[in-house]
Amino acid sequence: MSLLELRELNKHFGGLHVTNGVNLTLEPGEIHCLIGPNGAGKSTLFRLILGEHHPGSGDILFAGENITALKSFARIHRGLSVKFQVPGVFKGLSVRQNLEIALQSRHRGAGLEAEIGRLLTFLGLESEQTQTAGNLSHGQKQWLEIGMAISLKPRLLLLDEPTAGMSPEETHMTGEMVQRLNADGMTVLAIEHDMAFVRQVARRVTVLHLGQVFAQGSIEEIVANERVAAIYLGQAHA
Amino acid sequence: MTGLVSFFRRLEGPQTVGRGPAFWSLFAVVLAAALAYPLFSDGYTVGNTVYFFVWVFIALSLCVIWGYGGSLSFGQTAFFGIAGYGYGVLTLNFGSAYGFTLVALVAAVAIAALFAVLLGYFMFFGRIAGVFLGIVTLAVTLMLERFMAQTAGPEWHIGSARLNGFNGMSAMPPLTIPWPGEPIVLFADVGLYYLVLGLLVLVYLALRILMNSSFGNVIVAIRENPERAEMLGYDIRKYQLITFVIGAALAGLSGVLYTVWGQYITPSSMSMTAAALPLIWVAVGGRSDLTSTVIGTLVVLAAFQALTIYGSQYALVFMGVLLVLTVLIAPNGLVLGVMNWLGRLATRFTQKAG
Numbered sequence: 001m002s003l004l005e006l007r008e009l010n011k012h013f014g015g016l017h018v019t020n021g022v023n024l025t026l027e028p029g030e031i032h033c034l035i036g037p038n039g040a041g042k043s044t045l046f047r048l049i050l051g052e053h054h055p056g057s058g059d060i061l062f063a064g065e066n067i068t069a070l071k072s073f074a075r076i077h078r079g080l081s082v083k084f085q086v087p088g089v090f091k092g093l094s095v096r097q098n099l100e101i102a103l104q105s106r107h108r109g110a111g112l113e114a115e116i117g118r119l120l121t122f123l124g125l126e127s128e129q130t131q132t133a134g135n136l137s138h139g140q141k142q143w144l145e146i147g148m149a150i151s152l153k154p155r156l157l158l159l160d161e162p163t164a165g166m167s168p169e170e171t172h173m174t175g176e177m178v179q180r181l182n183a184d185g186m187t188v189l190a191i192e193h194d195m196a197f198v199r200q201v202a203r204r205v206t207v208l209h210l211g212q213v214f215a216q217g218s219i220e221e222i223v224a225n226e227r228v229a230a231i232y233l234g235q236a237h238a
Numbered sequence: 239m240t241g242l243v244s245f246f247r248r249l250e251g252p253q254t255v256g257r258g259p260a261f262w263s264l265f266a267v268v269l270a271a272a273l274a275y276p277l278f279s280d281g282y283t284v285g286n287t288v289y290f291f292v293w294v295f296i297a298l299s300l301c302v303i304w305g306y307g308g309s310l311s312f313g314q315t316a317f318f319g320i321a322g323y324g325y326g327v328l329t330l331n332f333g334s335a336y337g338f339t340l341v342a343l344v345a346a347v348a349i350a351a352l353f354a355v356l357l358g359y360f361m362f363f364g365r366i367a368g369v370f371l372g373i374v375t376l377a378v379t380l381m382l383e384r385f386m387a388q389t390a391g392p393e394w395h396i397g398s399a400r401l402n403g404f405n406g407m408s409a410m411p412p413l414t415i416p417w418p419g420e421p422i423v424l425f426a427d428v429g430l431y432y433l434v435l436g437l438l439v440l441v442y443l444a445l446r447i448l449m450n451s452s453f454g455n456v457i458v459a460i461r462e463n464p465e466r467a468e469m470l471g472y473d474i475r476k477y478q479l480i481t482f483v484i485g486a487a488l489a490g491l492s493g494v495l496y497t498v499w500g501q502y503i504t505p506s507s508m509s510m511t512a513a514a515l516p517l518i519w520v521a522v523g524g525r526s527d528l529t530s531t532v533i534g535t536l537v538v539l540a541a542f543q544a545l546t547i548y549g550s551q552y553a554l555v556f557m558g559v560l561l562v563l564t565v566l567i568a569p570n571g572l573v574l575g576v577m578n579w580l581g582r583l584a585t586r587f588t589q590k591a592g
C-alpha cells in the first residue's frame with residue numbers, strides 16, 4: 001500500500017487555479033523531491049496535505065485512510081510532520097525549549113532530557129541550546145525546525161525548501177541528515193530548488209508547473225527532459 | 239526533603255523569572271512581612287491594602303491570557319462584573335448563614351467561568367484571533383455595561399435582588415466563615431486581608447506550576463507561532479479555551495473579592511476605563527511574567543492612589559504617560575526589565591565568586 005496518495009486535487013484562490021488535478025503517489029521508504037518554478041503551487045500542495053487549506057475537490061489518502069476532512073492536528077497524530085518554507089520556530093523561546101515542546105507529548109522526565117540531548121547532537125546545535133531561537137542563523141533555524149518536525153517520529157516528513165539560505169556544505173549536511181532519517185524508515189517528501197540537494201537525496205522527482213504535475217521520473221530523466229529545462233528557462237527570461 | 243526539592247523545581251522554569259534559593263528566600267521575607275504587616279497597622283490602612291490585592295487577580299488573569307497565551311482580551315472586566323453581580327444576587331437572596339457566602343464566592347466564579355466557556359468556544363473554535371478577539375471581547379464587555387446600566391426599574395430583579403441600574407447593587411453580606419459559637423465575619427480589614435493574601439499566594443504558586451508545566455509550554459508555543467504549535471499535533475483551540483477559562487475564573491475571583499470588600503458593585507466596573515486599567519498595570523509590569531505582573535500592579539496602583547490625592551485626572555494622565563514610556567523603553571515591561579537586569583547581575587556576581 002502506498003503511504004500517501006493524492007487524487008485529482010484541485011484548489012482555487014479566487015480565480016487562480018493553484019493546484020489543478022494533481023495526482024501523486026508516495027511509496028513507503030522513498031525520498032521524493034518536488035520541484036518547479038516559483039509559484040508553481042508546491043507549498044500550497046503541502047498545505048493541502050496538512051489540512052491548512054481544504055481542496056475544492058479531490059482526495060488525500062494517508063496509509064490507506066482518507067484524511068481529506070481531518071483537522072491538521074489529527075493528521076499530525078496519524079504520522080505527518082512538516083518543516084515550513086519560512087522557518088516556523090518559536091522565536092522567543094530557547095532552542096532547548098523549542099525541542100522540549102515538540103518532544104513532550106512523547107517523552108517525560110529523564111527520558112525527555114535524554115531525547116533533547118540526542119536531538120541537539122543530531123542537529124549539531126548543542127552549543128546553541130540556551131540561545132533564543134530567533135537569534136539563530138537562517139540555516140540553524142531550518143535545522144531546529146527539522147528537529148522539531150522529526151521529534152514526532154513521523155511516517156512521512158514534509159520538508160519545504162529545507163536548504164534555503166544554506167551554504168553548499170550546510171546543504172550537504174542537511175542532505176546527509178535526510179538520508180539518515182530515511183535509513184531509519186522515514187519517508188520524505190521535499191520541496192527543493194537546490195539541484196545539488198535533489199541529486200544527493202532523491203530517488204524520484206516530480207515537477208510541478210502551473211499547478212499541474214508536469215513530469216515525473218528519476219533525477220537523470222528529469223535533468224535530461226528538455227521540456228522541464230524550458231519551463232525553468234522560460235521563467236528565467238520572464 | 240526530596241519532595242520539597244521537587245516541589246520547588248516545579249515552581250521554576252523558563253516561563254517564570256526568579257529561581258533558586260536567593261529568590262525563594264526573598265519570597266519568604268516578603269511573605270513574612272506581609273503576614274506581620276497588620277500587626278503594625280490600623281484596620282483602615284489594612285483594608286486599603288486589601289483593595290490593592292483584589293486587583294492583582296484580574297491582572298494575573300490578563301497575564302495568563304495575554305502575556306502567556308498571546309490573546310489580548312478586553313473581556314476580563316466582563317468576567318469581573320459577572321462574578322461580582324453573581325455574588326450579590328446569590329447572597330442577597332440566600333443570606334450568609336451556614337457559610338453560604340463561601341458557596342456564593344465559588345458559584346459566582348463558576349458562573350464567570352461558564353460564561354467564558356461559551357464565549358471562548360465561539361471565538362476559538364470559530365478561529366477568531368488577534369485584533370478581532372480584542373474587538374469581540376471589548377464589545378461583550380461594553381454591552382454588559384450598557385445592559386446593567388439600564389436596569390434601574392423595579393422590574394429588573396433576580397429574586398429579591400434589585401439590579402439598580404447605574405447605581406449598582408449594594409449591601410451584600412461580607413464573607414462569613416461558619417464557626418462553632420459565633421461565625422467569623424471577614425470585614426474589609428484584617429480578616430479579609432489574611433484570606434485575600436492566602437488566596438493570592440496560592441494562585442501565584444499554582445500559576446507558576448501551571449506555566450512551567452507541559453501545558454504552559456504549549457500555551458507559550460501558541461503565542462509564539464500557532465501554526466507551528468498545531469503542526470506539532472496540539473489542538474490549539476482546546477488549549478486557548480482552557481487558558482481563557484482559567485483567566486476568566488481569576489478575573490471573576492477579583493470581581494467577587496471586590497464586591498465583598500466594598501459591599502457594592504456597579505456597571506462602571508465594566509466600563510472602558512475599567513477595562514483599560516488592568517492592561518496598563520500588566521503592560522507596565524511585564525505581561526509575560528507572573529512575578530513582574532504582581533509587582534507591577536501593586537506599584538502602579540499605589541502610585542495611582544498617591545496621585546489621586548492631587549486629582550484623579552492627573553492620575554489617569556500619569557497612567558497614559560507610563561504606558562507610553564513602557565512601550566518606548568521596555569516593551570516587555572518595566573518591572574520585568576529590572577528583574578532580568580538583576581538576574582544578569584546576580585549571575586555575574588556568582589560567577590566571580592565561584
Ligand SMILES: Nc1ncnc2c1ncn2[C@@H]1O[C@H](COP(=O)(O)OP(=O)(O)OP(=O)(O)O)[C@@H](O)[C@H]1O
Pocket residue numbers: 013016018036037038039040041042043044045085
Ligand atoms: N493563501 C493564498 N491566497 C491567495 N493566493 C495564494 C495563497 N497562497 C498561495 N497563493 C498563490 O498561489 C500560487 C502558488 O503558491 P505556492 O506558495 O504554492 O507556490 P510555490 O510553488 O511554493 O512557490 P515558491 O517556490 O516561490 O515557494 C502563487 O501564485 C501564490 O501567490
Ligand SMILES: [Mg+2]
Pocket residue numbers: 042043044085160
Ligand atoms: Mg513555496
